[in-house]
Each structure stands twice: as C-alpha cells, then as structure tokens.
Amino acid sequence: MGAGIGGLATSISLAQQGLDVTLVERRETVEALGSGITLIGPSLRALAALGLHDECLRRGYGFSNFDTFALDGSVASSFEIPSPVGTDQPGMLGMMRPALHSVLLDHALGLGVPIRTSAEPVSLHQVDAAVSVDFADGSRGEFDLVVGADGVRSTVRTLVFGDLPTTFRGQGCIRAVLPRPPGVSGEVQYHPAGDVFLGFTPTSDTSMYLYCSIPVPSDYRPTQEQIVDLLLEKTAPFGGLVADVRPDIGDPSLVNFASFETVLVPEPWHRGGAVLLGDAAHCPTPQLAAGAAMCLEDAVVLGEELGRSHSVEDALAAYSARRYDRCRFVVDTACQLSHWQTHPNTPGAEHERVTAEAFGRLAEPY
Template structure:
C-alpha cells in the first residue's frame, strides 16, 4: 500500500504532471493546481535525451511522444561556413531499445502528459494557485487563491524556477545568471535537417537546431546575456536573423523563416541547486524548483522527469513518509543533479572564457552517469 493516499501537486509542467501520473496509476488521489488558465508551455522546442525517454515510457506516453516528436541518434558538428566537421553517434542513455534523442515541440509534450493525467483521474485545476501551507506530522493543509482549502498526506512543489512553494517553505535559493542568453525559434523543418547540428564559433557561442516533428524545427543561437526585454516583439525576428547571418549550410534554409515574433523568444541561462534535502516535512520540491542549469547538455527535462519517477517509486514502495524515505530520495537525486548542473555550467563557462575544455570527455562522463537508471 502506498505511503500516501492523497497528494497535492503544485505546478503543471513535466515534473509535476509526471508525478501526478505515476501516483494516480497506483490509486493515489491526486489534485494538481496550475496558475496558468490552460495547458501551456513556454518555449519553442525541447530536446529529450534517452534517460528522459525511459521515464516517458514508464508514464505510458512513449508511443505518442515518438509519433509526434522526431527521434534521432546522431549529432553533427559544423563550422560557421556550414561545413560538416564530424557526425557523432550519440549515446543512448535510455538503453539500446530507445533512440538517443527525441526533439519535440514543447507544448505537444505538455499536452501529452496532461492528457495522460486526466485519463488516470487526476483532478487538474487550471488558473489556481496555492497560497498557504500548514503542516503537522501527518498531513498538510493547503490554501488556494480561490478561497478554498484542502488537506493532503503530501504536497509536491513542482512550480518552477521562481517556486512559490519554495518561498512558502522559507527556503532561500539564489538563482544566478551564467552570462549567456539564448534566442529560440520554432520554424518549418528543411529536409536537410534530420538531427541536431551544433556550430561553435562565429558571432554566437553556439548556433544549433533540432528537428521536433516531420514539419517543425527548433532553432537557437546563444550569445552574451543582453537586456533584450526592451525590444518590441516585432523587432525580434530581425535581430535573430542578423545573428544567424553568420551561419550557413542548413541555416541558409532556416533563416528566411525567422519572421514570426510569436514563435521567437529570448531568455538568459540561469543556474541553481538546492544543496541538501529537498523536503521540509511533508512538502517536497522537485524539478526546476530545486535544480536549474543551462541547456548546454540538454538534461533539464530529463532531470525533472527522473525526480518524478524516483519520488513516485519511493512513495508507492514505502509504508510511511519518514526520514528514511527522504534520505533515500536525497541519496538518489542530489549528487546526480549536481553532476548535471555543474557540468552544464562548466561547459558554458569554457565558451565564455574561450577555453578549449575537454568537451567530449565532459559529455561522456555525464552520459555514463545518466545512462544508469535513476
């Protein structure tokens, strides 16, 4: 019998929805609250490594992810001229039966996970926030911004980088910019793009793209962090196209499609890691609420999904919520997350400093860590 019978999940992103799915499968009554008024996801595309795919298969959504995404198992390295320097067979961190990577349109992944949660009976309340938490040894009383309240055996805070759950717990965690900013765009996919290519050098630190469907592409350019918030949305395409002018090969086919302001966004790379237990009593934080890193290794979504899988496993395999459970959770998640966060930041810092770091060695070390089941 699971250690919990009722759980509140705060946040409808990958980590929160995956947790809700896995607990609901085991008969746990799950409420999920999300402040956005409907299913939504910020961003253009998402790169899902094999260890993320392993969790998505466990969630029962792998076939739908494969159908709507774009699987591939190679990585190209190109010069700014477009010359293909090397084509690498990528590590299948989810096992040989899964591709190394799937590119997806981020809102599609959100919708797939949400539909799965609804199918299993998760009670999802959009446009609702959690405003207060009061706990005792056996339960947590949660207050909501619609004036209602309810009591749960456990609360999972999966509400992102600026987590309000983390703030309510009184946990101080400094989120720092790493010095880089990224332009992201969703465009049509040229036939020539069948896997991710990375361009190093030139006007940007990294210029890359990832196919996300038969028709779609996620393109990105990484530069020094700048205050781009003053740009009117209509100005964004021209600025991104100007930066992309320095890259050729498939970029020459992508660039003309950088014309829709609604499909272009700009954010800074950030990083944080909560060093120590991620719970306070019967409230636990997962996903971006506790670990954020630059997408230089494309492991952010995978870490969040792994958090959900490990937490749900411990809760359904244990008889009680106690210190033994939390120690096991910390032992399985903290150092693994630290490896990914530190390595992601280090790779970016090498680029900022113009250092010739051992990028292949770093990527191999991370792949060996995340290639082991979480």
C-alpha cells in the same frame, strides 16, 4: 503544485501507484507555451516508465546522430548519442513543447487526476501528519504530501525553504520554429562564432527548431520584433545549413527568447510532508538538454519510493538521496558549458568532449 512537465509527470507517476492526487496550478489555464524541446535518452526512458514513450515518438522525431559543423557549414565531427542502458530507444527526441504537454495532460486526465486552477499557495504548515496549505483565494486544503513542481521561481520552495535566490548566468537563448531541410536528420551544432552558439533539433518530418545562445545582460527584455532582428544578426556569420534557413526566419510568433537562471537546492529537498521536484529543486542551463529529463526522472523516482517505502518521510529521504548527485552533475556541467560559450577564449575548454561524456553518463541507470 505546478502543471508543467514535472507536475503533470508526477501526477501520472503517483496516480499509477494508486495514490489520490490533485494537481494544483496557479494560472487560470493549463497550457504550454514556447517552441521545441529536446528530450535526451533519459527522458525517453522515464517516459517509457510512465507509459508515454510510444505516443511521444509519434508526436515528435526520434534520432541518435549528433553532427557538428564548422562555421562555413562543413562537417567537423559526428558521434552516436547513446540509448539509455538496457533499451533500444533513440538517443534523443525532438518535439514541440505544447505537444509534450498535451500528451502528459491527456494521460493525467485519463487517470482521473483532478486539476485545480487559479490556486496560488500563500502558506504551508505541517499539522501532525498533514500539510495544511492556505491559498490566495482564502481557501485551505490539507494533504499528506505537497510536491512543489512549480518551476525555477517556485513559490513552494520559498514557503518551505525560505528565500533561495536564483543565479543569472549571463546568457540567453533565442529559439525559432522553422521548416526542416533534408540535411537536418539529427542534432546539429555549429562551432561558435565568438560567443554565439547555435544548433538545430528536428521536431517532425517537416519541422525543427533553431536555438541560438548569446550573452545578454540580466535586464534584457526584447520585443518579438527585436528578437527576429537579433536572430538574423547573430546567424549571419554561419554558412551551410544556417545560411539555407535564414530566409525562413521572420514570423515573430514563431520566435521566443529566454534568459538563463539556475538554482540548486541543498540536500535534502524535503521538509515534513513538502518536497521539491524538477526546476524548483535543480534548474540547469539548457546546454545538455537535460532539464526535462531530470524532471521526468524525478517524477518516476518519487513514485517508486512512495510505492516501496513504509512512510512518506522515508520515501522523501530516499527520493532526495537518489536524485541529488545526478541532478547536481547536470547543473554543474551545463553551467560549465554555458560559461565556456560566453567566454570563448577560456583555456582548456572542451565543449564537445564534455557534452559527449555527459550524455554517456546520463544514459546509465539512476
């Protein structure tokens, strides 16, 4: 359930195993909003396993260079983003989020996956070997397996595991789609200006998105016009490339804001024939750009385990065991980086070292 990145990827993974899949979405339409998305190497490895790697590269911008800049715009450091072990893929890919969603959706439909919209689950019950699901419109369905890939505020998680509240991390991010100057040929991050953390990800030969993370209160809900003004204010101390692109910031439709909430469901992630996947089970802050990677890996692993196990129960236990420690590492590390950004005077904070080491660890097999 859920037609975002995790749900679509899971539909593809399970359909490729020859399973009969129905994708259920609570909204009236299947679409993706937002700006750009950064896909680190493990995302590309998972997309390759799903047969989508080349199409995503055509729709985005692949690179392996990661540069950091001082506040005045001078280069501070550079390192190579590792490719996933055993591949020659770029270490990172930037693309527009609707473009990624379109690739996933088109592939799922091409595999014959039916999509049911406006379907909000209100109860789940295990009935013998099946899961019975009641929907808000009064209908009912029975399934051998229910996958909750319905995001950080997952309805399936609540129905299966009870109330597991998310944690607000005291930070949010403004993202703006902008023209890409020639100086942005890979991932760019600036040294912070106090508690303001900023960077760029190229998404095509002509476009990129700027991300600006700032401390915010839990009830912060700005208008689109306020987001533009706030971004102009927060980017003012930065020189170099940031100063060059600031005049391009202005169209409210190309700017959005999201606050950071996280969750990590204790292992195992399944009860009976219902299992959690992606942000429903393990939602990190975006500091490692690994949220999508973990969703895509979840989808691949779940398909692998269902293809090799003798029962659904065995497959779900193996899936959860393979994924928990890796996803916990991402949540814990990303939250540590978020804390350092909102508390810039923390002794021993080593943002660049921890980020580089995390990319190396995540490039290893899973």
